[in-house]
Amino acid sequence: MIKKSEILAGGSEKHYQCEEVLLGDGSRQRDLWGADWNPYTQTIYFESIINIRPSQNNRTMIIQSPEIKERVTLITTRLLGGI
Numbered sequence: 172m173i174k175k176s177e178i179l180a181g182g183s184e185k186h187y188q189c190e191e192v193l194l195g196d197g198s199r200q201r202d203l204w205g206a207d208w209n210p211y212t213q214t215i216y217f218e219s220i221i222n223i224r225p226s227q228n229n230r231t232m233i234i235q236s237p238e239i240k241e242r243v244t245l246i247t248t249r250l251l252g253g254i
Contacts, residue, residue: 179247181208206218
């Protein structure tokens with residue numbers, strides 16, 4: 172069984188740069204999703220070019236799955252909430 176990590180990568184100019192770092196560290200493509208965090212409003216924007224994945228039934232830049240959005244929200248809020 173593969174354990175899924177709950178980590179974030181940030182600080183790059185583009186999402187794909189963070190994606191490359193996570194893939195190089197052993198993350199699986201299917202488990203990586205792109206989103207933006209606004210610390211001032213504590214808001215998450217679920218839009219990124221790396222989210223276009225027809226093979227995972229996500230055909231747009233916006234994360235379509237309510238379950239994945241909820242997971243991204245929980246992880247992001249736990250790690251960055253209040254910053």
